[in-house]
Amino acid sequence: MKPALLKALLKRVPLITRVYILSLLSLSPTGGKQDVRTELLVNIFRSFINQEGSQIGKVQYLSSRPYAPLSRTWVAEVKIPKPEDDVLAKLLQVVDSLKDEDMTYDIPELKDVEGEWVGYRANVDPKAPLPDVSEAEKYKLMMKEVTEDVTVLYLHGGAYYLLDPVSYRTTTVRLAKATGGRCFSVRYRLAPQSPFPAAILDALVAYLSLLSPPPGALHDPVPAKNIVFAGDSAGGGLSIALLQTILTIRRLYDSPTIRFHGKDVPIELPGGAAVCCPYLDVTRSLPSQTENAPYDYLPTPRPVVDGVYQPTQYPSDQFWPTAKPRVELYCDAKTLMHPLICAVAAPKELWKDSPPIFVGCAQDSLEDDGLYFSRKLAEVGAPVVCERFEGMPHVLPTIILWSANARKFMKDWAGFCVKAHRG
Known part of the structure; x- marks a missing residue:
């Protein structure tokens, strides 16, 4: 395992522990629909995806x-x-x-x-x-x-x-x-x-x-x-x-x-x-974008503000925002x-x-x-x-x-x- 990945997983030990204990106690938000291995993976994925965004070029x-x-x-x-x-x-x-x-x-x-x-x-x-x-x-x-x-x-x-x-x-x-x-x-x-x-x-x-x-x-x-x-x-x-x-x-x-x-x-x-x-x-x-959040690792959409759609925000780099602006x-x-x-x-x-x-x-x-x-x-x-x-x-x-x-x-x-x- 690469050192960077190991370090990232060590930071998530409290999350892993919480998910495991809730699953053992049948208190999981998924209501038992996922086995503990799947729950752990979903929660770890979610924690990575929901952290502060990276530049488009870097993640590509x-x-x-x-x-x-x-x-x-x-x-x-x-x-x-x-x-x-x-x-x-x-x-x-x-x-x-x-x-x-x-x-x-x-x-x-x-x-x-x-x-x-x-x-x-x-x-x-x-x-x-x-x-x-x-x-x-x-x-x-x-x-x-x-x-x-x-x-x-x-x-x-x-x-x-x-x-x-x-x-x-x-x-x-x-x-x-x-x-x-x-x-x-x-x-x-x-x-x-x-x-x-x-x-x-x-x-x-x-x-x-x-x-x-x-x-x-x-x-x-x-x-x-x-x-x-x-x-x-x-x-x-x-x-x-x-x-x-x-x-x-x-x-x-x-x-x-x-x-x-x-x-x-x-x-x-x-x-x-x-x-x-x-x-x-x-x-x-x-x-389902919000109702199914307990079962999924994809981030939920940003809330609509005063009826206006709020797109996902990304840090700027050479690819984003584009020369011809769009949201x-x-x-x-x-x-x-x-x-x-x-x-x-x-x-x-x-x-x-x-x-x-x-x-x-x-x-x-x-x-x-x-x-x-x-x-x-x-x-x-x-x-x-x-x-x-x-x-x-x-x-x-x-x-x-x-x-x-x-x-x-x-x-x-x-x-x-x-x-x-x-x-």
């Missing part, structure tokens, strides 16, 4: 540092070259068609998009490193162990401004193992440096690259029905935004295509989407209710003709996001599976790996991906 660096791939994990890193302007043009048409007149946003640049292929590596020593071969050879070796045709397009969480595919290898390799397939984990651009809709643009480029690989790609074309969008927290919100982008393109055009690396690629719907504790209301205004990291305040940002406030009719969607909820601050969204889907006849795990914290399958609830969540999450691609 700390949460995105590269490290060697985990044992029994195939990782092949790739870069998707910048495509033609038609990709951006189609996205802007979608954004504009869904926005109110006074909504504003920054037009992003098209850029190269990085990502990594992740698969499960069986029958090796848990301590065995990846072989010292090219990324192309790693990909070939990974594909030899793939037993299912499903490709999970994974978008990581982190409130749209934190984390990275490397932070999620534990999750993506477990999804790959449980599905028998592979994950393509996207390094989308983060706010505040790249606000809405830059992340959606990167996700769209990644999807197009699966459908129609650019020159030099490691993979063969993937049929749309074999692709399932997946993500947790903000990555869940981004997955839903990407799916709505595709649905809207298909509404705007009779036989939609996008010019991508010299080819007109038909825009087909994926096999489905599967999201974990999705972040679908950036305003954080739903009741939210991810988007302009006027655009908080855009359907690609706030799916819970979007007209339910937008979800007609949607492919199947899995929504996994915890009893966390984002519970209402998932439940309200699932209700909208059901009301228009969109196929939806919604599961709720009582008493569980945010993104439980990624943090409390020992829990029976987390294992159940992962099993159902992966099982849905397989069923969705099989039709």
Whole structure:
């Protein structure tokens, strides 16, 4: 254990002691819905998150540092070259068609998009490193162990401004193992440096690259029905935004295509989407934000003062505040209710003709996001599976790996991906 982490934990010995004693005496605020190990983790996480804020650049660096791939994990890193302007043009048409007149946003640049292929590596020593071969050879070796045709397009969480595919290898390799397939984990651009809709643009480029690989790609074309969008927290919100982008393109055009690396690629719907504790209301205004605080480590929103929304405050650095001032990291305040940002406030009719969607909820601050969204889907006849795990914290399958609830969540999450691609 690193000295800095040990020092931080020693400062929290009184907190750890209090949580443990209350749990033993059956006096825990969670009412026995969490085991003591989960309670300790939630309280320790909460104490770190609720301490005085750090600069955006610092926490981005700390949460995105590269490290060697985990044992029994195939990782092949790739870069998707910048495509033609038609990709951006189609996205802007979608954004504009869904926005109110006074909504504003920054037009992003098209850029190269990085990502990594992740698969499960069986029958090796848990301590065995990846072989010292090219990324192309790693990909070939990974594909030899793939037993299912499903490709999970994974978008990581982190409130749209934190984390990275490397932070999620534990999750993506477990999804790959449980599905028998592979994950393509996207390094989308983060706010505040790249606000809405830059992340959606990167996700769209990644999807197009699966459908129609650019020159030099490691993979063969993937049929749309074999692709399932997946993500947790903000990555869940981004997955839903990407799916709505595709649905809207298909509404705007009779036989939609996008010019991508010299080819007109038909825009087909994926096999489905599967999201974990999705972040679908950036305003954080739903009741579960405060009502579920005892079970969760995410901070509660700042109180509304005289009817005025109070955004989270961050110490200034080279990234925040932005040169063009705004109150939210991810988007302009006027655009908080855009359907690609706030799916819970979007007209339910937008979800007609949607492919199947899995929504996994915890009893966390984002519970209402998932439940309200699932209700909208059901009301228009969109196929939806919604599961709720009582008493569980945010993104439980990624943090409390020992829990029976987390294992159940992962099993159902992966099982849905397989069923969705099989039709």
